Amino acid sequence: MALLQSLQEQWPPYKLSSTSTRYLTVFFCFVTFLVFMVKLRRRNKLNLPPSPPKFPIIGNLHQLGTLPHRSFHALAHKYGPLMMLQLGQVPTLVVSSADVANEIMRTHDVVFSNRPQPTAARIFLYGCNDVGFAPYGEEWRQKKKTCVVELFSVKKVRSFWSVREEVVAELVEGIREARGSGEKARVNLSEMLIAASNNIVSRCVLGRKCDDAQGGGFGVLGRKIMRLFTAFSVGDFFPSLAWVDSLTGLVPEMKATFLEVDAFFDEVIKEHESRKTKNHESDAVDFVGTLLQLQQNGRLDFQLNRDNLKAILMDMIIGGSDTTSTNLEWAIAELLKNPNTMKKAQEEVRRVVGINSRVDENCVNQMNYLKCVVKETMRLHPPVPLLLARETASSVKLREYDIPPKTMVFINAWSIQRDPKLWDNPEEFIPERFENSQVDLKGQDFQFIPFGSGRRACPAISFGLTSSEYILANLLYWFNWKIPENGVLMQSIDMSETNGLTVSKKIPLHLEPEAYDMIM
Numbered sequence: 001m002a003l004l005q006s007l008q009e010q011w012p013p014y015k016l017s018s019t020s021t022r023y024l025t026v027f028f029c030f031v032t033f034l035v036f037m038v039k040l041r042r043r044n045k046l047n048l049p050p051s052p053p054k055f056p057i058i059g060n061l062h063q064l065g066t067l068p069h070r071s072f073h074a075l076a077h078k079y080g081p082l083m084m085l086q087l088g089q090v091p092t093l094v095v096s097s098a099d100v101a102n103e104i105m106r107t108h109d110v111v112f113s114n115r116p117q118p119t120a121a122r123i124f125l126y127g128c129n130d131v132g133f134a135p136y137g138e139e140w141r142q143k144k145k146t147c148v149v150e151l152f153s154v155k156k157v158r159s160f161w162s163v164r165e166e167v168v169a170e171l172v173e174g175i176r177e178a179r180g181s182g183e184k185a186r187v188n189l190s191e192m193l194i195a196a197s198n199n200i201v202s203r204c205v206l207g208r209k210c211d212d213a214q215g216g217g218f219g220v221l222g223r224k225i226m227r228l229f230t231a232f233s234v235g236d237f238f239p240s241l242a243w244v245d246s247l248t249g250l251v252p253e254m255k256a257t258f259l260e261v262d263a264f265f266d267e268v269i270k271e272h273e274s275r276k277t278k279n280h281e282s283d284a285v286d287f288v289g290t291l292l293q294l295q296q297n298g299r300l301d302f303q304l305n306r307d308n309l310k311a312i313l314m315d316m317i318i319g320g321s322d323t324t325s326t327n328l329e330w331a332i333a334e335l336l337k338n339p340n341t342m343k344k345a346q347e348e349v350r351r352v353v354g355i356n357s358r359v360d361e362n363c364v365n366q367m368n369y370l371k372c373v374v375k376e377t378m379r380l381h382p383p384v385p386l387l388l389a390r391e392t393a394s395s396v397k398l399r400e401y402d403i404p405p406k407t408m409v410f411i412n413a414w415s416i417q418r419d420p421k422l423w424d425n426p427e428e429f430i431p432e433r434f435e436n437s438q439v440d441l442k443g444q445d446f447q448f449i450p451f452g453s454g455r456r457a458c459p460a461i462s463f464g465l466t467s468s469e470y471i472l473a474n475l476l477y478w479f480n481w482k483i484p485e486n487g488v489l490m491q492s493i494d495m496s497e498t499n500g501l502t503v504s505k506k507i508p509l510h511l512e513p514e515a516y517d518m519i520m
Helices: 002-010 018-043 068-079 098-107 119-124 138-151 154-159 161-180 189-206 219-229 244-248 250-279 287-296 306-337 339-356 361-365 368-380 461-478
Strands: 082-087 090-095 396-398 401-403 408-411 479-482 497-499 503-505 510-515
Touching: 068 082, 068 090, 090 098, 098 396, 098 408, 119 219, 119 250, 138 287, 138 306, 154 461, 161 189, 161 461, 161 510, 189 287, 189 306, 189 461, 189 510, 219 250, 219 306, 244 250, 250 287, 250 306, 287 306, 306 339, 306 368, 306 461, 306 479, 306 503, 339 361, 339 368, 339 461, 361 461, 368 461, 461 479
Parallel strands: 090 408
Antiparallel strands: 082 090, 396 401, 479 510, 497 503
């Protein structure tokens, strides 16, 4: 009863009546207890990693907390960097060691290359026919290869330069207009960064803004999807009780939202097909056009049906919407907390841009310290601190321990990237640590894995970094940023986190921008 009440408080849209709750609780406890006892007998014969004490039925679910990466970090200090938890009915391995992460994502990568398929992913990603959650296999390999070569190559990322330039120009102009509305006008920079990041992704993927004047954008639907992806699903932790999510209304709402999304994607695809027929020429400006062209030309090694296409598009939107804005939000917050670092970064940006008064691609490529700021932000605040969960395809021996098949695996990048054995002063924001450093973030150095590593590494590293660096360079070039005068020191800026698809700042950045071109 206490567990259901607690979950209802955290996810209020899905409340049950008191009578229904009592009946469900009794049945819930009886069924899960039987399943738990059967699995416990089997697992007692294995040499499993250390585990914190657990309750019957729920196991260690109560120890997740509101910020799981921090909860796992604290537990790892007591039980070790390789730890087995029982989250409801789901055996879960938590890794907080760079060495063990290396073994998982390099030595045993094939065994650990499956994904668990949560309720939201199955519904919104067309039965997980995407790249992010699809089961490991030949079809998945071909889909990822296509995305890497045709969509996320350096050449393709550069081809979207005009999109980034246009969206960021609108962001800068929006800040200027807000600045002009009052001598000390404040802007909600967090909100503006989310809008800009979403518009870049939406323009590159769909050929449309996230929210356009005609109401044809993906903004409202996208926000609904983000909320539903993070809603608590009983079936994700208690598969034998997945039917409860239908009673609470969670699954019906997901399916209703999915129908809206599906209709929207159909409209976008038909629009691209119609445009191509009318012009009798290639329409590969955005991701939709590129995939349709590859499909027509027969250049794909897998069957790209309509559902597969829409699942891949959904992947890109979900994967790219929050990560860039979250990274930028933390970067600005850390720079405000560290005025000397802010000064050093701004001096570099303004020196490189010089009298051109325009931040372009060549300029950003010369901003070495800015790139260090972005890297240090990702080290201290990885947008997805537990990476995307993996699942074992078969039993495997990891160190001296037995890891069963169908074990969910979390790699705590947040914990690894703050390991004092690997980093000097790990809790401090020091971009200089990456100057003349060989440590990279592309998955080869396991002390720094914000994008993951191995077969399941994020394929859009170049796309994400290019957007982050370009937006940050413009923010630092065109404006000086101040915290509103409310008696709060810069060093005391609230750095609390909130958990969602990404871990972002709990308190949005409300700042006073001072236009640089007015004070030159």
